[in-house]
Amino acid sequence: xDHPIDPALLAKAVLTARRGGVASFTxxxxxxxxxxxxxxxxxxxxxxxxxAECGAIVAEAERRWPVSVALQHRVGALVVGDIAIxxxxxxxxxxxxxxxxxxxxxxxxHRVPIxxxxxxxxxxxxxxxxxxxxxxxxxxxLEAGQRG
Amino acid sequence: xxxxxxxxxxxxxxxxxxxxxxTGRQQVDAVLPAGSRVSDLVAWFRGTVPGGAGLPERPLVxxxxxxVRLDQPLSSGDEVALLPPMAGG
Numbered sequence: 001x002d003h004p005i006d007p008a009l010l011a012k013a014v015l016t017a018r019r020g021g022v023a024s025f026t027x028x029x030x031x032x033x034x035x036x037x038x039x040x041x042x043x044x045x046x047x048x049x050x051x052a053e054c055g056a057i058v059a060e061a062e063r064r065w066p067v068s069v070a071l072q073h074r075v076g077a078l079v080v081g082d083i084a085i086x087x088x089x090x091x092x093x094x095x096x097x098x099x100x101x102x103x104x105x106x107x108x109x110h111r112v113p114i115x116x117x118x119x120x121x122x123x124x125x126x127x128x129x130x131x132x133x134x135x136x137x138x139x140x141x142l143e144a145g146q147r148g
Numbered sequence: 149x150x151x152x153x154x155x156x157x158x159x160x161x162x163x164x165x166x167x168x169x170x171t172g173r174q175q176v177d178a179v180l181p182a183g184s185r186v187s188d189l190v191a192w193f194r195g196t197v198p199g200g201a202g203l204p205e206r207p208l209v210x211x212x213x214x215x216v217r218l219d220q221p222l223s224s225g226d227e228v229a230l231l232p233p234m235a236g237g
Contacts, residue, residue, distance in 0.1 A: 027237055043236070044164060044165060045236075046162065046164055046210070046213075046229055046231070048213055049210055049213035049214075049229065050236075052213050073236055073237070084237070085236070085237050105237060108236050108237045109234070109235075109236060109237040110234070111215065111234070112234060112236045112237075113164070113210065113229070113231050113234055113236075114234060114235065114236030114237075115164060115165035115166075115232060115234065115235050115236075116235040116236070117165070127165050127166045127169075127232065127235070128235040129166075129232070129233045129235070130233055130234070130235055131233045132233075141208060141215045141234070142215050142216075142217065
């Protein structure tokens, strides 16, 4: 989506009278990456597949845990402090809410075809490659979830 | 491009981010022998497309918007996407 995310609305969307807890995650654009000063970034997506994968992740989370899940991810140009991703998972109890929320965020990173171009304070820019950062255990997207 | 005979398949290959930068293109068309697999498409891309040699030997690939393995068979009309390491979230 290319308009700002409101995490409060996302949480409200998954809450019903039976739900005792909602766990949420809000991911922001930070001002540094790998020791470099970041001014802004652009998210590019393979849109049709990204939307399909996000829908599949939500559906899988709701099969794995007794929760209702909402997920939004920005595309396009963002600046430091903007919300890039928000997840809300509402369950009857806290355990399934926390577990599902964390799982959805990790699945997005591993499976959803979105790329991030960062623009640095020194005037340079680059695509972010998580496999080259301090994150050596990036799993195969085919192994990341239990595929339907 | 040669005339497409029944013994070949035609594929649309989508390129994103670093892979689009490698080639200066967001899409290329491929004509491969019938029975080709994703690994054959990758080898063709690396050997034929200008700039394609920069593609890893084992990239992430999606066919018709689903993640697939390199031994996935291809059919004419498939939409193949070569996916650089993803960086959402």
